[in-house]
Amino acid sequence: MRVTRLRAASIGTMLIAAMVSVSSQQPKIGYDDTPMQPNGKWHIHDGNRPQPTMITPGATPGAAPADATILLGSGTDASAWQMTNGSPVTWPMKDGVLQSSKGMIQTKAQFTDFQLHVEFATPKDVKGTGQGRGNSGVFLLGQFEVQVLDSYQNPTYPDGQAAAMYGQYPPLVNASRPPGEWQAYDIIFTAPRFNAAGTLEKPAVVTVIHNGIVVHHATAYQGPTEHKIIKPYVPANGKGPIRLQDHGNPVHFRNIWIRPIKGYDET
Numbered sequence: 001m002r003v004t005r006l007r008a009a010s011i012g013t014m015l016i017a018a019m020v021s022v023s024s025q026q027p028k029i030g031y032d033d034t035p036m037q038p039n040g041k042w043h044i045h046d047g048n049r050p051q052p053t054m055i056t057p058g059a060t061p062g063a064a065p066a067d068a069t070i071l072l073g074s075g076t077d078a079s080a081w082q083m084t085n086g087s088p089v090t091w092p093m094k095d096g097v098l099q100s101s102k103g104m105i106q107t108k109a110q111f112t113d114f115q116l117h118v119e120f121a122t123p124k125d126v127k128g129t130g131q132g133r134g135n136s137g138v139f140l141l142g143q144f145e146v147q148v149l150d151s152y153q154n155p156t157y158p159d160g161q162a163a164a165m166y167g168q169y170p171p172l173v174n175a176s177r178p179p180g181e182w183q184a185y186d187i188i189f190t191a192p193r194f195n196a197a198g199t200l201e202k203p204a205v206v207t208v209i210h211n212g213i214v215v216h217h218a219t220a221y222q223g224p225t226e227h228k229i230i231k232p233y234v235p236a237n238g239k240g241p242i243r244l245q246d247h248g249n250p251v252h253f254r255n256i257w258i259r260p261i262k263g264y265d266e267t
Helices: 002-024
Strands: 069-072 081-083 098-100 105-107 115-122 136-140 143-150 183-190 200-202 205-210 212-219 253-259
Touching: 098 143, 115 136, 143 183, 143 205
Parallel strands: none
Antiparallel strands: 069 253, 081 105, 098 253, 115 183, 115 253, 136 143, 183 205, 205 212
């Protein structure tokens, strides 16, 4: 029995030694003898730098990735939304499709930096012209509008057409589909930054992809958007909800999701 225990101990020691040997032979990840990057935080190819978080993408184009918050999905659930006065949503909804009606709605949650996906369809039955045709809007932080409009063969002032940064910049190109067809905005937004004294340090910046086509690329808002005016920045602009506008036209919305954008090396 004693011999058996000694042999077991010997075998265990050999196994541990083998594991240590194999571990020591594992290839080293990255480098710690390269120059520092300009920020002075990491070496070039630094193996100690945090690995990016693994996220499962959506199964199909436009589908929400695993870390997204669903703001409007399938079914009849509009619980992520409320009217701007805080009351329950009164817009009609069926089979995951929300139709604009009287009043503006907004998310209950507030956001800063994010990626936002919105699908919409302007009325198939065309009525009106210019701003009176399929008019709505997606308001980032409740204050910075990306215009929704039926801009298919429908001239209007350029900074008010579909995908415009309303009242400031027209889209680089008109990527609109015909009325009644589903369209998509993919929006990457960075909130404005203010110092302790409330002075603007960095304006709000947006990139907008309309139906797979870049229509704004890292463009700064001149200020919160309004009809016929550009409002000045104030510290309250730094955070807010997502708002959808009613402009008297029955615009449909579906498949809306949002995910926060964090800084490099943040988990």
